[in-house]
Amino acid sequence: MSTQGQPWMISVFLLAVFLTGWHLFTLRPAFDPKGKTDEQLQLMEFNGDIVRTPEGGYAWNPEKEKVKGVPGPLMVFDKARMELAEAFVKKGTNDHGIAYLVVYTVSRFAAGFLAASVVAIMLGVLLGLNKALFQAVNPFIQILKPISPLAWMPLLLYTVKDPKWTAVLVVFMAAIWPTLATTAFGVTSLRKEYLHVAAILQLSWFKRLYKVILPGAAPTIVNGLRISFGSALVAVVPAEMLLGELGVGYLSWIEWNNLDIAGVIFAILVVGVVGVILDSGFNKLAGLVTYQE
Amino acid sequence: MAFLQIDHMTKFFPSHSGGSPVCIFKDVTIKIEKGEFVTTIGHSGCGKSTLLNIIAGLESATEGGVILNGREAAGPGLDRMVVFQNFALMPWMTVFDNIRLAVRAAYPDWDREKIAAHVHKYIALVGLKGAETKRPTALSGGMKQRVGLARAFAIEPKVLLLDEPFAQIDALTRGVIQEELIQMWNATRNTVFMVTHDVDEAILLSDRILLMTNGPGARIAENVIVTIPRPRARVTVIEHPHYYKIRNHIIHFLVEHAKHDDVEVASGASDGKSPRVVDFEKESLILR
Structure with missing residues (x-):
């Protein structure tokens, strides 16, 4: 065959x-x-x-x-069966069912990623339209971009004084730079005929933005979002571990504290599944806004 | 005063090597009457597209200006619509949406139905019925430029600016679209300013052809009247006795005179400033 x-x-x-x-x-x-x-x-x-x-x-x-x-696969399978059977059970303050943990992580991720995307796209368009401003700000972006989002955590924790929001902000910091840089690039490299047409048609600034600039730069922006998405997904797990915020990343850590290695492996698998689900959702959304030249 | 007047226009570009600015063209004056179809021919790099962009308001002149209907036209506007060489259709919009964007901008107080009807009318005019919901990617070059023409005609501008509109279309389709353009122009009698390097296209479409010398420091050297009566069609226009006279004259100019510097070309002109008029109805003017 x-x-x-x-x-x-x-x-x-x-x-x-x-x-x-x-x-x-x-x-x-x-x-x-x-x-x-x-x-x-x-x-x-x-x-x-x-x-x-x-x-x-x-x-x-x-x-x-x-x-x-x-532990062998059978033990992990047993553990998974047990956890999934109790997916919607809250046993205590720190022992919520796996379904709750997934929801916590996804909503934490979504909040940080969406906020970062909105801010990054707005700033990116602003920088893309103003060459001098872009050149002035670019060195700062280049310095801030490679900093691990987790490196911000102590400072964020100290300033916002709330682990819940710190975790969201860590995701935010992980997601903002790639989108910001690529959005600015996408807007500057937008074919100038499109802007010429917009200028001749005397489109208002707002119309120019959402009829021409944003859709025109959309494929590049989506590429930036995709990089941001991956980096935010990587950041959310250690953020939960370090901050002790309930979620699938935290599950992995608490199972380690319980010395339940099968539980750790199960948590790793859940992180993978959550990643796949979020990623396919993202790809569906990305397909809606991209176009072919 | 002419309907559209390009008045003593000079354009300098900053030099690449950082030296003194390069003069693209110098002291260009063009007068176009209402309803006239005027074409500028010149070699690549003579600044004819720059000239068109300045008229459109997309670039600015170093000296001189554009006067349209008695008023200075500075900056881009709906009264001077461009048909672009590379179509400049928004690839994320359908054919219908591309044209509707323009119509909505031109007639902001029209309601939805009126706008849609207007768009459909112009889509039908360029023979694109059935392609309304297609995106530009799905269209051939010829169809894309039909959309470009429909978009330009649909906003009914005072002046239509055609920037080598058929340069990226295959030769067979080009002829068909040129005749469609003639029909659309016959129906609207728009004032048109076109730049091209296709001599046959210029003769087929234009009332007058302005011949531009090579840059730097290019100028309009000759003003060739196309003495072939309208309506014109591709097959009949070549049978007119003046067709090859005009064609040979222009090609001779492009091969020989365009290379000459300012002084030599100027010597052929009557007052050294305004272009020499070439009119084959008045044979006496022709030196060759």
Whole structure:
């Protein structure tokens, strides 16, 4: 059979290979009491390393297994099933179901990203239309752009004094620079015939902006938004971890504090799924505003 | 005073090497009557497109100005619409929206229906019925420029400025659109100023052809009257006895005289300033 036409089959195959390999690599041999005295076994049972099975033998304590070595795919699957079953349950202040955590993260991300996009596009258009201003401000953008958004966090936390808003602002700082720089570039490189037509038609400043400049620069702006989007998505997880704000990034950290490695792996997977969902939504929106020359 | 007058216009560009500014053209005076179709021909770089852009208000002259209907025309405006060489259609808008943008700007107090009807009328006029919802990307070069013409005619400007409008269209389509332009112009009798480097196009469309010398310091050297009666069509115009006389004269000018510097060309002109009039109805004027 030709494999060229069936990429999904290869995907499934690769996944199966990965899961099998993971499973075999993390498999631990069953407890073997041979060569151990009764006293040793009693001590191990007392320590909680092993438990008595109903048949009278001994087995590794499943509770302790969780923190020994790397958990296998089955344990992660068990953990995921458990978490998803309680997706909408709030057990306590810091123990909200996974659905809540996803909503917290997505809304935190959306707030920071949207605010940054609006500010960046407005500033970018302003800079793009005013060459002298662009040249004057560009050095500052170039210095601020490579700073990791997390580097701002202590300062933001000190100034806004609220971890909730600090997390949103970290996302904001991560998302603003790429969009700002590309919007300004997109507006300056807008073909000048479009502006000539707008000038001849005597369009008002506002009409010129939303009928000609913004749609004309839209493909470039969307490219900037895409870079911002990725950088904001990367920033939201550590922001939650460091600030202790409930969310999927925080989930990963709290499971680490619980020494639940399966939980950590589950949290990583959730971060990936959330990223894919946000990204496909973004691509749909981007498709609406781009055009072909 | 003529309807459209370009008055003693001079344009300098800053030099690339940072030296003294380069003179593109010098002391150009053009008078165009209402309803006249005037074309300027010259080699690339002689400044004819710059001249057109200055009339449109998209660039500014170093000296001199444009007087339209007795008033100075400074800056771009709806009374001087340009048909651009590269069409300048907004690729994110449909054909209909491209024209509607212009019509709405020209007639701000019209209601939706009136604007739509006006747009449809001009789309039909250029034979683009059925393509209203297409985007420019989906159109051929010829169709794009039909949209450009429809947009320009739809706002009914005082002067239509055609900037090498058919240069990017294949030769076969070009002829068809040129005849469509003749029909549209016959219907509206707009005042048109066109620049081109296509001699046949100029003869087919124009009342007068202004021949421009090469830059720097270009000037209008000759004013050739196209003594072929209207209505004209591509097939019949070449049978007129003056067609090849005019054509040869212009090509001879472009090959020979355009290279000459200011002084030599000026010597051919009667008063050294205004262009020499070439009119084949008055054979005595022709030296060759």
